[in-house]
Amino acid sequence: MATAKECISKGQKFAQNTQPYTVLIEGNIGSGKTTFLNYFQKYKNEVTLITEPVEKWRNVNGVNLLDKMYKDPKKWAMPFQSYVTLTLLQAHTAATDKKLKILERSIYSARYCFVENMYRNGSLEPGMYNTLQEWFKFIDEAIHVQADLIIYLRTSPEVAYERIRERARSEESCVPLKYLQELHELHEDWLIHHRRPQHCKVLVMDADLKLEDIISEYQRSETSIFDAISRGHEHKPEAVLVSPSKCYRSRP
């Protein structure tokens, strides 16, 4: 293991001191992340909004990795998750001159929810899972991932399941309720029960609410974000370094 002194002598992390106040939007499939991001479109001149890079996963120089992963997870879960990690790092480190960046999902949900679930359900064998874990450790050391606030769109798996059935996105057509329940538990373990490292504060929103009622929840997050920025939290990467005990989580 590298000592603290050795880490320092390896220099700065990549993208250190370059990122603005950054909000991560987390939640299960069908929790309303896209609707949430659309709400912030009105600030698009002041905010860098980065949606989950699904289109990249569908076209890795002509190869649809997302499709391959759905059709043959035992073979493709590892390259797929490796590529997902890469595209999320690109989003985390993308240069911007805006004072606020909002990302749909993050390297943390990739690590704590999706990779974990693929390991538990056998899509990732131990040798593949261990390789991804070793990468996550190196990334922790080498790449700066700005994270000032996580907004957790908390849904019950049943509500998420109904929404997915209603919207009928092609690649989600066979997502079973059980899968949503597993992902829900992993999100809860991380963001509610704090069984994973806490990188920043978490704002939990009731995302079971219907569209017309959720607007007031959005406004609450809006206030929270702009208050933080106006208090001068932008360009303070050290916010990610607070210890878990210093993090707080507001409840709805």
Place this chain on the structure above:
Amino acid sequence: MATAKECISKGQKFAQNTQPYTVLIEGNIGSGKTTFLNYFQKYKNEVTLITEPVEKWRNVNGVNLLDKMYKDPKKWAMPFQSYVTLTLLQAHTAATDKKLKILERSIYSARYCFVENMYRNGSLEPGMYNTLQEWFKFIDEAIHVQADLIIYLRTSPEVAYERIRERARSEESCVPLKYLQELHELHEDWLIHHRRPQHCKVLVMDADLKLEDIISEYQRSETSIFDAISRGHEHKPEAVLVSPSKCYRSRP
């Protein structure tokens, strides 16, 4: 694509300005890299010597990825090469207070020779190969890989084949001559014909020579390295940024 300005605003690369004068020892299996490194053991107080991290590949938290890759390359070539890339990055960025680092192989031979060969022989499918290539591009942007001199232990595949048969390392027991010929061509394309980006100067050594004759070749490399260091080349990462046209290659 990120513009030059955007790249600058992403800050420093990880490990930038932390690495000493760095020599990469490259060559086919059986080219004598281990013997070469052993010759430099006498300077171990002044030199950080890092052998190819084969032991790590044999034990990724209890999983022998090297063995799996040999037994079922269609399934394991991708996780194996992903892990190889990671362990080489760990070697490239490892902190040291020595003025010289000598590495056995590098992320460049992983990329230009081994991954390329696994793609050509079908062990890596296009979706896996493309994922690794995208990672290499991101690494280029984000991680500083110090490289001041490549020493190419140039062998004919037939001599390498004979040496491998004589030493009989367990995992190499079924390496066919054809495989060595393919790897040889990829090394030649990169280091002799310059069909790959040139990151630094290349010193070509006749590694077909027998042990007793190769000592004078080693002494030549020794002089070359210590001359460079005494001219104050250590801690000058910009050396990796010279354009291909500014690189020179000495011949034996």
